[in-house]
Amino acid sequence: MKMTCEEVLPFKVGIVGGGMAGSTAALKMAGLGIETHLFEAKNSLVSGPPICHLHAGGNLYREISESQCVALLEQSIATIRAFPGSxxxxxxxxxxxxxxxxxxxxVLHRLKALMQHYRDMVMRDPENEVLxxxxxxxxxxxxxxxxxxxxxxxxxxxxxxxxxxxxxxxxxxxxxxxxxxxxxxxxxxSVFRLAATTVLGLEASSKAHLHLNHQVVNLEESSHGWIIETHDNHRQCHQYQVDFLINASGFQTGMLDDMANRTRKxxxxxxxxxxxxxxxxxxxxxxxxxxxxxxxxxxxxxxxxxxxxxxxxxxxxxxxxxxxxxxxxxxxxxxxxxxxxxxxxxxxxxxxxxxxxxxxxxxxxxxxxxxxxxxxxxxxxxxxxxxQQIPGDDPTLRAADASFDGPRYARMEIVKASSALQAVEQVLEHCAKHGWITLPEGWQQPSLPLTNTLDNARIIEKAKAIAKHRGYPEALALPFPALSN
The missing domain is CATH 3.30.9.10 (D-Amino Acid Oxidase, subunit A, domain 2)
Incomplete structure (x- = not known):
């Protein structure tokens, strides 16, 4: 029988920001049995910058390094495996x-290098053959x-x-x-099918606590974690005690850094x-x-x-x-x-x-x-x-993941959606290294246990509803090219 993180002392994680980074973190952690609280100021998930392209090699950007292109290729393959319906x-x-x-x-030299790297990835694991x-x-x-x-x-x-x-x-x-x-x-x-996948997965988990319309207004740090103070859309105040804090606030990541007395370029x-x-x-x-x-x-x-x-x-x-x-x-x-x-x-x-x-x-x-x-x-x-945020000094950076500032504070500073899964895996490994959780053997597969068995038709219907709610044509939620009968 496969062990989960529930078998160690209960460990609570607070995630601030329900974009692609925070939603992926919540899916992964709740799927491993970790008590997870996700705070989002808006009324829905994955509603930030436009997501339309899976950068499986970074070929949109002539100016970035080959190492960034390789990182984007690896992250994109992981994303396809985690969110196939999107x-x-x-x-x-x-x-x-x-x-x-x-x-x-x-660009030919770089394309040849990416082809070889993809070939090597498939040789190591045939499941990587998703392109x-x-x-x-x-x-x-x-x-x-x-x-x-x-x-x-x-x-x-x-x-x-x-x-x-x-x-x-x-x-x-x-x-x-x-x-x-x-x-x-x-x-x-499809940003709408990504949003639908995250919502359906989180709603199905008793370990995932979704707090929409909750604006984080204050943080208090202790030696054992954090107190997160929020205001809901009725201006009522709420407090939550967590053992570990993930800052996944997108372009407002610096505001949470300021609340937590962290500095960051x-x-x-x-x-x-x-x-x-x-x-x-x-x-x-x-x-x-x-x-x-x-x-x-x-x-x-x-x-x-x-x-x-x-x-x-x-x-x-x-x-x-x-x-x-x-x-x-x-x-x-x-x-x-x-x-x-x-x-x-x-x-x-x-x-x-x-x-x-x-x-x-x-x-x-x-x-x-x-x-x-x-x-x-x-x-x-x-x-x-x-x-979108771009961590560090280089505004051309396109492949970024997680950073840590103290043992109980992490940032998921992704630039591209495909970096989210790698970032949360780094956070999990950090928590396991400190002995707060135990990662079971084979914990990386399936990538997202909560969404692994979701039906595509259900994802599409939910995505159409999200697109309509946000004022967009449902065509943006449909698979392209159209699924053949």
Whole structure:
């Protein structure tokens, strides 16, 4: 019979923040029998920055190191295994515009290294083969290949790399893109199915205590743990005694650090992704990334397809995804970087419709430089937006996990959603090292016992309800491409 952490003296963990980091921590710990209290100021889980891409290799970012790319690959594979019902199984095309100073083949060395690392991972554990065959991790298409594919009919259910590339070959302006193009097995994530999975898993556990609409207002530290004081949405005060505190507060992690009298250098960046609707779309599209210089008018364009012709768009320019004053650092007075009031207002209260339309239309025009037929797309709904923290001194950091400040205080400082599982595993190993819990043999598998047997249909229905509650089309909650009958 498999042992659990219940068999040691009861140990209570408090987790502040119900985003991807905090929710994953609660799922993992409650699934191991640990008494877990999760505090979230909003009325639902996993509702922060836009999550749409599973960075299985970090190929969106030319500027990050190969070691970060490898870390993102490993974390993404773990995420697919933990949240299989949240994955959109479509590849990503990486393109370089003809005006870019870099050659498209500049990423080839890194892709080959990632393919080999994926091959090694599968050799060590066949269950890691979640991105397709390692030898198919990426496919290179030169100009002749693209011209040949452009003459093929559009498949309704893409089954091969060539099938996925056909709409790109048909509708991207060839002269505007350098050769070669790369199709990579970097998949998508549905933020709504992630939220549904966490809620369903936590609701099923007697060890998981979910405190929505609870704002943490004070912390008191002792030699044996913490007292967490919260206010609910009726301004009533509550206190909870825990043995260990996890700060998973997302872009507000520094505020909790300040309450706990911890110092930390970090950045915070506000970003937005825009929702377009493309009724005249032809074919089933992959995700498409057109590289560019961050923050400049030629910044990277990201086209993320969903069901029913909806598309999520990023344009890494100051007029689209990035914002003036949107990247801020902490200072000697506080561990919390402070965003401008206008951006905080957007986080708390939402956007004006005129601003939504102007930025979404700019995003459509930006991607339309390379796919002219896309300029017929229209505004599809509210932006998916929020702020993310970036720990340390390097604002380009993309792979981050956990840090510790004293024996009973941990931060889960993830930048990408795929880092969450690795971060909580580090926290568990820290607690086991101090003798507070006993991790049973094989504790890492299944990754999340509370969600391991969830039915996909149930996840989808819950995700549709969450999308509707947040004011988004249910298409964003549906699997993409559509599940075949």
């Amino acid at each position: 994955v959109n199984h479509r590849p990503t095309v990486i393109a370089t515009p003809s005006t870019d100073p870099d050659e498209s083949e500049a 397709g065959k390692p030898d198919d991790y990426f496919t290179l298409y030169n100009k002749e290949d693209i011209l040949q594919l452009a003459s093929r009919p559009l498949p309704q259910q893409p089954a091969t790399a060539d099938d996925w590339m056909i709409p790109v070959a048909r509708f991207m302006t060839h002269e505007a893109i350098k050769s070669p193009l790369f199709l990579v097995q970097e998949f998508g994530l 970090r950045w915070v960046e506000y970003k937005a992704a825009y929702l377009a609707h493309w009724p005249s779309q032809q074919g089933v599209w992959p995700e498409v990334i057109v590289h560019g210089e961050r923050g400049m008018p030629n910044g990277m364009a990201q086209f993320t397809p969903y069901s029913q012709g909806f598309v999520q768009l990023h344009g890494m320019t100051k007029d689209i995804t990035l914002f003036e004053g949107g990247l801020v650092a902490s200072d000697a007075h506080s561990a919390q970087p402070f965003l401008p009031d206008a951006l905080l207002y957007k986080i708390k209260h939402g956007w004006q419709w005129a601003d939504i339309c102007s930025r979404t239309e700019r995003a459509i025009t930006h991607f339309g430089q390379w796919v002219p037929t896309f300029t017929t797309a229209e505004v599809g709904g509210y932006p998916l937006c929020g702020a």
